[in-house]
Amino acid sequence: MKHPLRWSAVGVGVVVVLFLSVLSTQVGSEPTYSGGPIVDRNAPAFDLPVLDGNGVHVALRSLAGKSVIVNFWNSWCIPCQEETPALKEFWNRHAKDPDFALVGIVRDDTTSEVRAYVKKHDVGYTVALDPKGEAALAYATTGQPETYAISPAGVVTGKQLSRVSVDNLEALLGSARAG
Amino acid sequence: MRMRRTAQWIALALVVVGALFVATRGDGGPRSIDERVREIASGLRCVDCQSQSVASSSTTSARAFRADIRRRVEAGQSDGRIRRAFVDTYGEFILLRPSGSGLGLIVWGLPVLVLVLGAGGLILALRRWRREPRLIATDADEQLVADERGTGR
Numbered sequence: 001m002k003h004p005l006r007w008s009a010v011g012v013g014v015v016v017v018l019f020l021s022v023l024s025t026q027v028g029s030e031p032t033y034s035g036g037p038i039v040d041r042n043a044p045a046f047d048l049p050v051l052d053g054n055g056v057h058v059a060l061r062s063l064a065g066k067s068v069i070v071n072f073w074n075s076w077c078i079p080c081q082e083e084t085p086a087l088k089e090f091w092n093r094h095a096k097d098p099d100f101a102l103v104g105i106v107r108d109d110t111t112s113e114v115r116a117y118v119k120k121h122d123v124g125y126t127v128a129l130d131p132k133g134e135a136a137l138a139y140a141t142t143g144q145p146e147t148y149a150i151s152p153a154g155v156v157t158g159k160q161l162s163r164v165s166v167d168n169l170e171a172l173l174g175s176a177r178a179g
Numbered sequence: 180m181r182m183r184r185t186a187q188w189i190a191l192a193l194v195v196v197g198a199l200f201v202a203t204r205g206d207g208g209p210r211s212i213d214e215r216v217r218e219i220a221s222g223l224r225c226v227d228c229q230s231q232s233v234a235s236s237s238t239t240s241a242r243a244f245r246a247d248i249r250r251r252v253e254a255g256q257s258d259g260r261i262r263r264a265f266v267d268t269y270g271e272f273i274l275l276r277p278s279g280s281g282l283g284l285i286v287w288g289l290p291v292l293v294l295v296l297g298a299g300g301l302i303l304a305l306r307r308w309r310r311e312p313r314l315i316a317t318d319a320d321e322q323l324v325a326d327e328r329g330t331g332r
Contacts, residue, residue: 008303037267132243133240133242136243140269141240143227
């Protein structure tokens with residue numbers, strides 16, 4: 001090699017430019033998140049106290065054999081408030097189906113606020129509290145609302161990480177029944 | 180002469196390796212459970228806050244993360260296994276520091292490549308300069324300098 005220092009400088013320059021190019025596409029942007037790789041896996045177990053249930057718990061294992069929709073929500077999140085009518089309508093459609101369950105798991109809220117919200121909006125489906133955030137962690141949630149469909153065999157068959165419509169909920173239930 | 184030069188290079192290498200060892204070793208000694216929890220939590224992304232680690236956030240989710248890390252540490256799981264468990268649940272998104280694969284490989288690898296290329300070039304240049312004979316002034320050169328200085332011989 002005739003000019004090692006020159007070639008070395010060129011090499012370093014190329015690598016530095018490459019490095020800065022990579023950084024420029026990454027810096028300043030939060031990574032986007034589309035949820036953990038939970039679909040097609042066994043649904044994480046949960047065993048949570050039911051709101052005003054006098055010690056009654058709802059556990060996923062007790063819902064085995066049913067198609068389950070799990071909705072993470074709280075009273076102060078606007079999209080959660082916006083989807084409440086859809087969840088109520090969906091619940092009213094399927095409430096008498098013995099092979100179906102809808103569980104609203106509270107994420108990051110106080111019991112008193114949740115109680116007031118449930119009473120005001122006449123929420124009829126099961127609302128469970130998750131004061132330590134364990135279920136939210138197990139389902140890899142990053143916010144609310146998030147909705148998951150679980151098949152009778154206990155496998156997660158679908159999810160939606162935003163406000164749901166009745167059609168969305170029907171599609172999720174369809175995936176659970178097909179799963 | 181050659182032996183002495185080799186010994187110098189070996190001594191330099193030993194100093195560098197020793198310095199790296201001391202720098203990466205930390206303060207030594209076994210870490211407490213709290214230290215391990217804090218260290219692992221500081222490398223995980225708080226999922227419902229912007230650019231904060233699980234260690235520095237006070238959200239319910241961050242507290243749940245810390246409690247889960249503590250439970251795993253107390254159960255005897257290694258740091259690597261705990262991190263892998265979170266990656267398995269959340270994906271690579273959960274790591275604040277890039278991993279050693281994919282984009283992470285580029286982020287970690289390119290600076291090392293720069294260092295290797297720079298050091299390689301420098302070593303080659305030094306060897307080349309060392310091989311080149313030193314210039315010796317001829318009588319004509321000496322005369323030229325003497326003439327310029329007015330002390331002609």
